[in-house]
Amino acid sequence: MNPHDEHKEGIGGMANPRRYGIERVAYWLMRLTGLGLLGYFIAHIYETSNILRGRVGWEEFLDLTQTTEGHIFMTLVIGMCVFHTVNGIRIMLGHGGIGVGKPARPDYPYIPASQNSRHKIGIYSAIVLAAIAMMYGMAVMFGE
Amino acid sequence: MRESHIMKIHYATALAAVGLVAVHILMRLTQGFAESLEYENVVANYQFLPYAGLLEIILILLSIHGFNGLRVILLELKQGRVYEKAVSYGCLAGMIALIAYGSRTIFMVNMGMM
Numbered sequence: 001m002n003p004h005d006e007h008k009e010g011i012g013g014m015a016n017p018r019r020y021g022i023e024r025v026a027y028w029l030m031r032l033t034g035l036g037l038l039g040y041f042i043a044h045i046y047e048t049s050n051i052l053r054g055r056v057g058w059e060e061f062l063d064l065t066q067t068t069e070g071h072i073f074m075t076l077v078i079g080m081c082v083f084h085t086v087n088g089i090r091i092m093l094g095h096g097g098i099g100v101g102k103p104a105r106p107d108y109p110y111i112p113a114s115q116n117s118r119h120k121i122g123i124y125s126a127i128v129l130a131a132i133a134m135m136y137g138m139a140v141m142f143g144e
Numbered sequence: 145m146r147e148s149h150i151m152k153i154h155y156a157t158a159l160a161a162v163g164l165v166a167v168h169i170l171m172r173l174t175q176g177f178a179e180s181l182e183y184e185n186v187v188a189n190y191q192f193l194p195y196a197g198l199l200e201i202i203l204i205l206l207s208i209h210g211f212n213g214l215r216v217i218l219l220e221l222k223q224g225r226v227y228e229k230a231v232s233y234g235c236l237a238g239m240i241a242l243i244a245y246g247s248r249t250i251f252m253v254n255m256g257m258m
Contacts, residue, residue: 010222038211045242045249051183052258066181092158
């Protein structure tokens with residue numbers, strides 16, 4: 001047996017967005033946004049714990065986030081959150097057998113029934129809704 | 145626990161969190177974003193018991209969902225008995241630590257221990 005497994009590509013294989021079209025991009029974005037949101041959630045729990053330092057401690061920490069850079073970061077978080085939610089609902093529906101098509105004989109060019117227009121529309125909708133939410137978030141944060 | 149049960153928990157926590165986080169965000173927008181983050185407002189939010197309960201539930205739901213998601217990503221990258229156990233218990237420990245740290249803030253502010 002060959003000790004080198006050429007199919008084992010690790011992170012590079014998982015993150016390669018050039019395979020399988022928009023579905024692979026969605027797979028990649030789902031994991032990236034998930035990790036980003038977990039990082040933000042941990043930071044948010046730490047940020048809010050500053051309330052225990054009293055008014056001065058809270059306002060000192062809040063000043064760090066109420067900047068242009070802080071608002072841009074929050075805009076990215078909003079986009080990640082909306083994409084992750086909408087695409088997550090699409091995945092849940094797919095796992096429940098909704099919108100994946102009927103089983104059929106695999107014929108050339110062997111396009112899986114699950115990679116159909118309904119799910120592609122779901123992915124594009126997630127991207128568009130994330131962009132709209134980011135614009136709304138920017139209007140709220142930069143409008144004040 | 146079977147993976148199928150874990151995925152059901154993963155999806156259930158996601159759906160519940162979507163609704164509750166929407167309420168959490170709406171609380172920020174009803175008052176005006178900057179005003180809602182003023183010290184008095186934030187303390188008042190924590191000391192309003194139903195809202196503190198909502199924050200605690202969101203904390204638990206998102207910690208379970210987030211750390212299970214991390215576990216799934218890490219298990220996709222590499223497999224092996226020792227590695228899988230280390231990832232699963234590591235994520236469980238992270239989840240418990242985050243819930244404990246977040247709960248400490250909620251309980252202390254709610255009880256006025258600042």
